[in-house]
Amino acid sequence: MQKEITFTLNGKVQHSTVNNNRRLVDFIRDDLKLTGTKEGCSVGECGACTVIVDKSAVCSCLLFAVQIDGLELVTVEGLEEAGGLSMLQQKFIEHGAVQCGFCTPGMLMSSYALLLKNPNPSVDDVKTALAGNLCRCTGYKQIISAVLDTK
């Protein structure tokens, strides 16, 4: 059983046919071939699969693809600016916020959603926004500094 959906993918209108039981994360990685988005825990706990739907950070392992019909989807590939890295991505590199990199796309999307709503966040705002993103490598400090340094 399938459905036709129309949504905005990283700023461009996209039509797709998806199975009703396809999770958003599988649709993004396997159908759209946008493999920046990662799958870690599959149950909403690690945040590796975070994408932005209608300006809010959500776990793509906890949505069906059919649910984004008519909505706006931004994945980590959508952060690209003028063919290069965005300021946020550059700051992640500068601050050593990327080690193995598995958590990075999710971290970037949660940070990006925060900065959309609050361009001048406090340390606590950043911690709240990133509480659902786990990182086994960095110890988080570098990530928080990178976000605070992105204005």
Add this chain to the structure above:
Amino acid sequence: MIPNIEYFTPKTIAEALQLLSKQENVKIIAGGTDVITGFHQESSRFTKTGALIDINRIPELHQISETTGSVWIGAGCTFTQVVNSPVVQKEFPLLVQASSGVGSLQIRNRATIGGNFVNNAPQSADNSRTMPLQEFLIRPYCTQLAFNEIVTNITLAKLPGSYHGSYYKLGRRRGVAISRITVAALLNVVDDAIADIRFASGAATPIGMRFPEIEALAMNQKVSDDLLRKLAIQTGELVLERTGLRWSTAYKLPVLQQLCYQELFNAVYGKE
């Protein structure tokens, strides 16, 4: 594997109810934080599901409104909506505090208050019945909801400003942890005596519940440190009676009693 399912997106409550009564093995999906993880983990609560009814496109379920005596929260409101609502912030700061502790921001952006109650982990619209939450919750993962019913809203009666409350969630760690013990206390203290008390726990008990026995003990008593201690100790004993002795009791009981004391103290002295 998630079974291949039918997927409906009704625009009105009437349409959703019709789908619910017509289809077999249908399930409502709101935020999907329980439904999709349940599917993915092949939980027995979901394996037979043949169709999902997505209630996210029903505008009525996403509204928060206010009348003179109460606040009406649509069952489809996410915890983020509840946390950001000026009305809820003003009238029910404890609900804001509890809601902002649910999961992570990504979870709160999707998970709904209606889904939370139904998961049981209050009110419905067949011929439209209304009931207190206490009666709605039966046992873990089980509520009064009939298969053909939808929770449309949660109505909360406003309280006078003299009430003070306190809430605490204890998990294994601070962020994104399933709660082990939650305690909430709401008190109205008049002339140093307890004029009204609502005292409840979640997680420590099999389902969320108030403690009428403890509330009765507290009513009209003068506030003192001894009283709060006595109430906290007896609450612990009551929970032990209900849950039975477990391997974790030696750890949990003193923690629960201390938390009860702390939350009663905070509520009496107006500390948030």
